[in-house]
Amino acid sequence: MQKKNYLLVVLKGVAMGAADVVPGVSGGTIAFITGIYGELLDSIKSINLQAVKLLFTGKFGAFWKKVNGNFLFAVVCGIGLSIFSLARLMTYLLAHHPTEIWSLFFGLIIASSLLVSKEVARWNTATIIALAAGAAAAFLITILSPANTPQTGWFVLLSGAIAICAMILPGISGAFILLLLGQYEYLMRAVGELNIPVIGLFAVGAIAGIISFSHLLSWLLKNFHAVTVATLTGFMIGSLNKVWPWKEPLETYIDRHGVEKAITERNILPDTFDTGVWTALLMCLCGFLLIWGIEYAAGRIKKNA
Numbered sequence: 516m517q518k519k520n521y522l523l524v525v526l527k528g529v530a531m532g533a534a535d536v537v538p539g540v541s542g543g544t545i546a547f548i549t550g551i552y553g554e555l556l557d558s559i560k561s562i563n564l565q566a567v568k569l570l571f572t573g574k575f576g577a578f579w580k581k582v583n584g585n586f587l588f589a590v591v592c593g594i595g596l597s598i599f600s601l602a603r604l605m606t607y608l609l610a611h612h613p614t615e616i617w618s619l620f621f622g623l624i625i626a627s628s629l630l631v632s633k634e635v636a637r638w639n640t641a642t643i644i645a646l647a648a649g650a651a652a653a654f655l656i657t658i659l660s661p662a663n664t665p666q667t668g669w670f671v672l673l674s675g676a677i678a679i680c681a682m683i684l685p686g687i688s689g690a691f692i693l694l695l696l697g698q699y700e701y702l703m704r705a706v707g708e709l710n711i712p713v714i715g716l717f718a719v720g721a722i723a724g725i726i727s728f729s730h731l732l733s734w735l736l737k738n739f740h741a742v743t744v745a746t747l748t749g750f751m752i753g754s755l756n757k758v759w760p761w762k763e764p765l766e767t768y769i770d771r772h773g774v775e776k777a778i779t780e781r782n783i784l785p786d787t788f789d790t791g792v793w794t795a796l797l798m799c800l801c802g803f804l805l806i807w808g809i810e811y812a813a814g815r816i817k818k819n820a
Contacts, residue, residue, distance in 0.1 A: 521589045527551055528593020535594065535689050536601045536703075537623065542594070542689060545809075555590060558583040559729045602706035609700055617760040618795035622802025624691060624758060628751035630810050634744045642745040649749025656695060657757040664697035668716050674698045675720025680728045695754050760795050761785050 527549040531542040546552040561582050569578035578584070608616045635642055664670060678692040693699040705713040735743045762780040785792045 521585060524551065524586060524589035525593040525596075528590040529597040530593075531590070532594035532597025533601060536598055536605055537620075537688070537690055551586075551590070554583070554586060556729065556733065558587050559725055560733060562726050599706060602703045606700070606703045606707045609703070614760045614791065614795050615798045617758055618798040619802040620691075620694070620758045621755065621760060622799035622804075623688075623806055624751055624755060624802075625799075626803040626806035627688065627691075628748050630806060631744060631751065632748040635741045635748070637741070638745075642741050645742045645745040646749040646752075649746040649751075650753035651749075653695065653750045653753030654756055655753075657754060666698075666701050670696075671698070671702075671713055671716045672720035672723075674702070675717040676724030676727070679721035679725045680732060691751070691754070695757055756782065760799075 527546070530549060531545045534545045535542040543552065546555050566578055566581050569575075569581060605616075632646075674693060674696050677696065678689040680689075680692075690699060693702060702713070702717060704710075705717075759782040761783050763783045765779045765781055785795075
């Protein structure tokens with residue numbers, strides 16, 4: 516049996532972490548491209564009641580072996596290293612170049628939704644209804660939820676539980692889910708500032724979420740693949756309302772740092788097509804092409820495997 520190169524696994528985790536920081540780019544897609552997706556999903560699914568029993572009865576070696584501990588540890592280390600390295604950069608860019616970054620995200624998510632839709636082998640009444648339902652649900656969430664959702668402990672836990680599920684789905688971005696929940700900037704800032712309580716709460720939610728939902732997601736994709744993917748596609752399309760680059764605040768508040776922030780916003784069109792608008796459109800195109808480039812690389816690797 517060939518010995519696994521765990522340094523290479525760490526580097527693959529670094530690539531996944533970099534993807535998970537950017538809305539629209541899926542860590543699951545990167546796992547697929549780098550050839551570790553199947554092992555990652557199987558390892559996560561192995562964390563069950565039997566594994567927990569081994570852990571709490573002191574059979575640490577058996578537990579570690581059952582959950583493929585070396586592999587999971589290497590992947591998590593790589594993801595963590597990447598996220599902590601990039602969080603400050605994303606916080607800075609969102610603060611100083613918001614229109615350009617939101618435009619990039621808009622392009623990323625458009626491309627991701629188109630590529631995810633290709634996983635539906637045949638569109639029929641059920642998949643079209645699922646697509647419409649997913650789009651309507653996501654759009655409703657974006658118009659009902661305020662620009663800033665609660666930054667309380669329970670919501671950070673919930674955000675971690677929901678967002679982590681996206682990591683194991685190729686094409687669906689965990690950062691995109693955080694954007695939809697209104698927690699992306701807050702959590703990027705928390706990571707950049709090493710806010711341990713917030714990071715810890717998010718991690719607890721993520722661990723609970725990925726263990727609870729990995730089996731459900733696997734079952735849904737196996738038994739209702741087309742409908743599940745169609746719903747996810749609709750969800751991404753409907754959420755584009757959240758990441759539209761040009762917004763006008765309707766209600767604002769002053770945060771503890773003395774910075775004025777929006778409570779509710781509405782989407783607007785730019786007043787004039789100046790250099791800033793063209794730059795934003797170029798960033799949107801770059802985001803779109805980035806996703807298609809990743810998909811092309813995945814196809815080439817799969818073809819040559």
